[in-house]
Amino acid sequence: MRQVLTILWDSYRLLAAKKLFWIVLFLTVLIAMMYASIGFTPQGISMLFGAYEINNDIIVEGSMFADYFYMMIFTNYLVPWWLGLFALVLALISVCPVFPDFLKTGSIDVAISKPISRQLLFLVKYLGSLLFVAVQVLVFCVIVFIAHGMRLGAWNFEIFWAVPLLTLVFSLIYSVAVLVAVLTKSTLFSLLVALLVWAVTLSVQWTESLMYKAAYVMPASGISIDVGRGNASKTNQELDANADIVGFYDIVRKAAIPFPKTRDLTYLLKKKVSVRGNDMTMMSAFLADEASASDVREAKATEDYDNRHSTAYIVGSSLGFEVFILGIACWVFVRKDF
Amino acid sequence: MSDVVIDIADARKRYRGGVEALRGVSLQVPKGGIFGLLGPNGAGKSTLVKILMSIVHPNHCAGTMLGAPIGHKPTLAQVGYLPEHARFPEYLRGGEVIRYVAGLSGISRAEACVKTEQLLEMVGMQDWGKQKMGTYSKGMKQRIGLAQALANDPEIVFLDEPTDGVDPKGRLEMRHVLMRMREEGRTVFINSHLLGELEMICDSVAIMDKGEIVQQGTIAQLTEKSRRYELITRGSMSEGLVQRLKEKGFQIRHEMGQDFMIVYESDPEPIQPILDALRGEGVTIVELRELRQSLEELFMESVGAGGVGGSRKGSTPPSLPRKEAIK
Numbered sequence: 062m063r064q065v066l067t068i069l070w071d072s073y074r075l076l077a078a079k080k081l082f083w084i085v086l087f088l089t090v091l092i093a094m095m096y097a098s099i100g101f102t103p104q105g106i107s108m109l110f111g112a113y114e115i116n117n118d119i120i121v122e123g124s125m126f127a128d129y130f131y132m133m134i135f136t137n138y139l140v141p142w143w144l145g146l147f148a149l150v151l152a153l154i155s156v157c158p159v160f161p162d163f164l165k166t167g168s169i170d171v172a173i174s175k176p177i178s179r180q181l182l183f184l185v186k187y188l189g190s191l192l193f194v195a196v197q198v199l200v201f202c203v204i205v206f207i208a209h210g211m212r213l214g215a216w217n218f219e220i221f222w223a224v225p226l227l228t229l230v231f232s233l234i235y236s237v238a239v240l241v242a243v244l245t246k247s248t249l250f251s252l253l254v255a256l257l258v259w260a261v262t263l264s265v266q267w268t269e270s271l272m273y274k275a276a277y278v279m280p281a282s283g284i285s286i287d288v289g290r291g292n293a294s295k296t297n298q299e300l301d302a303n304a305d306i307v308g309f310y311d312i313v314r315k316a317a318i319p320f321p322k323t324r325d326l327t328y329l330l331k332k333k334v335s336v337r338g339n340d341m342t343m344m345s346a347f348l349a350d351e352a353s354a355s356d357v358r359e360a361k362a363t364e365d366y367d368n369r370h371s372t373a374y375i376v377g378s379s380l381g382f383e384v385f386i387l388g389i390a391c392w393v394f395v396r397k398d399f
Numbered sequence: 400m401s402d403v404v405i406d407i408a409d410a411r412k413r414y415r416g417g418v419e420a421l422r423g424v425s426l427q428v429p430k431g432g433i434f435g436l437l438g439p440n441g442a443g444k445s446t447l448v449k450i451l452m453s454i455v456h457p458n459h460c461a462g463t464m465l466g467a468p469i470g471h472k473p474t475l476a477q478v479g480y481l482p483e484h485a486r487f488p489e490y491l492r493g494g495e496v497i498r499y500v501a502g503l504s505g506i507s508r509a510e511a512c513v514k515t516e517q518l519l520e521m522v523g524m525q526d527w528g529k530q531k532m533g534t535y536s537k538g539m540k541q542r543i544g545l546a547q548a549l550a551n552d553p554e555i556v557f558l559d560e561p562t563d564g565v566d567p568k569g570r571l572e573m574r575h576v577l578m579r580m581r582e583e584g585r586t587v588f589i590n591s592h593l594l595g596e597l598e599m600i601c602d603s604v605a606i607m608d609k610g611e612i613v614q615q616g617t618i619a620q621l622t623e624k625s626r627r628y629e630l631i632t633r634g635s636m637s638e639g640l641v642q643r644l645k646e647k648g649f650q651i652r653h654e655m656g657q658d659f660m661i662v663y664e665s666d667p668e669p670i671q672p673i674l675d676a677l678r679g680e681g682v683t684i685v686e687l688r689e690l691r692q693s694l695e696e697l698f699m700e701s702v703g704a705g706g707v708g709g710s711r712k713g714s715t716p717p718s719l720p721r722k723e724a725i726k
Contacts, residue, residue: 067502071488078490170482171547174452176475213652219652398455 072189093204160242281362342367438607479553489533504551518546537564538698
């Protein structure tokens with residue numbers, strides 16, 4: 062245990078020594094504070110702690126829509142785009158040199174000659190590197206949690222689901238960087254390969270997502286697309302799913318199984334966070350009472366889209382990928398002569 | 400615990416690409432002394448140490464270290480190591496590096512803190528322990544490297560080129576540290592090219608070349624065969640005495656009004672009749688001194704020319720450089 066704590070302490074010191082860590086943390090706090098500055102009044106929405114006000118009939122203080130709107134900004138925009146993309150790229154750039162530096166002659170010798178197994182050394186060093194993202198997301202979530210409590214009177218601990226989910230997302234990409242680092246000891250190469258794998262992964266997930274929408278959500282919403290003519294039309298009636306598109310979607314879905322679900326994991330937060338008893342995927346629950354039948358149908362279709370993959374599938378297939386990649390990296394690390 | 404702390408038999412290592420770094424090395428390191436492993440670049444010294452430290456996997460290596468099989472991880476808790484070209488995290492302070500290594504060895508935080516202060520003082524870095532490694536000179540880093548090797552209070556300390564980058568004053572201090580380690584009963588295993596320094600502090604040495612141990616033993620044992628006595632007299636000896644001594648195989652030269660006589664004997668007993676004969680002729684004996692081959696000469700003899708390993712073992716006493724002979 063003492064050895065594990067020592068490696069984690071070293072990881073913390075490494076993070077604290079990196080300027081990029083503090084820059085990203087500053088930006089994270091800034092964005093979180095911007096979010097916290099949003100409030101609700103009887104007339105609508107206030108921004109920058111009341112400096113600006115936007116009148117709105119629905120999103121007003123005390124309404125369910127205000128609660129939903131506030132949480133939606135967090136789950137649909139801040140988490141996927143800042144924490145799940147830009148901050149993650151910066152984290153990857155910052156953390157990528159950790160293993161190549163650690164593996165350099167003269168550095169690895171000291172650590173590996175101690176009475177600690179190579180497997181444990183490798184895994185704790187890997188986990189220590191994840192602190193970069195875990196700390197950033199935790200700080201962000203604490204501010205968001207306080208903002209929610211202060212603004213809406215709801216102390217929603219489910220917000221903290223973002224910490225393990227986004228750390229897992231980062232760990233999936235970072236595992237690739239670690240494997241390449243163990244094989245090549247090159248920071249640049251490991252960064253490039255990790256970004257490439259991430260890009261491919263995102264492409265596969267986007268394709269799967271778009272194909273699902275084309276196969277199921279659009280017909281349910283009465284939207285039909287004529288690919289030959291290049292136009293689309295919308296009716297108030299639910300349409301039948303196109304068999305060809307459904308068939309193609311099935312192929313894409315199966316092809317996506319072995320890939321890590323970085324995007325799906327980020328949006329999994331919508332399932333984990335709830336507002337007034339309904340999680341953020343339950344669109345129909347947040348419709349106004351006077352919503353039309355087509356609105357309800359579209360909301361249901363969107364709900365189905367958000368829930369098309371089970372949590373077990375998303376987490377399980379991602380962890381399978383990570384275990385596979387890390388297993389190879391660890392195997393190479395254990396067998397390697399330094 | 401036996402008197403031998405490292406007992407390796409038939410250590411072999413072939414790297415990918417076919418480079419044969421070790422070709423059946425057998426080595427015994429006695430307990431509680433300073434042991435020097437010498438050899439030219441590429442001889443396999445670092446590979447041997449790295450096998451002992453479980454950094455490199457051998458193709459074959461029988462034997463034990465501190466009574467446990469080679470590669471036994473828990474045994475490394477009793478071993479310290481300063482690698483060649485050691486790199487410590489520049490974001491850590493000197494004292495933190497020692498605590499970090501102590502932590503990796505499983506030493507408690509409280510114990511590590513106490514130990515750190517002691518070690519910083521021992522290597523003369525007590526005033527610099529709170530500065531970051533990135534601000535240190537190479538010599539200062541090496542001192543911290545030496546201190547971290549002792550962080551776990553080891554029984555054996557492996558030092559790979561410990562005086563690399565250290566100034567003469569620092570080297571002297573480091574020698575004192577090494578001797579202090581010996582006094583504390585530790586076994587110090589040094590890889591170094593600085594033969595003069597090793598000669599000053601090593602109790603025993605092994606010379607490696609091309610992946611094999613060429614010579615091994617105490618410095619006294621290894622240089623025994625080259626032991627000789629040099630006798631300097633004032634004034635000339637008689638022709639008859641010179642003739643008689645030359646017939647017995649003694650080398651005699653006459654330079655600058657003095658006779659130099661060199662006698663290859665490991666025992667001073669046969670010298671006595673010569674002294675009697677010289678005194679009998681009234682020759683003034685200016686100096687009688689024992690000479691031995693230096694470690695550098697031994698090293699050069701072992702790896703300098705020709706083949707490897709066993710072929711040199713038991714070779715005849717080396718011919719001495721002229722400069723040495725008339726010294």
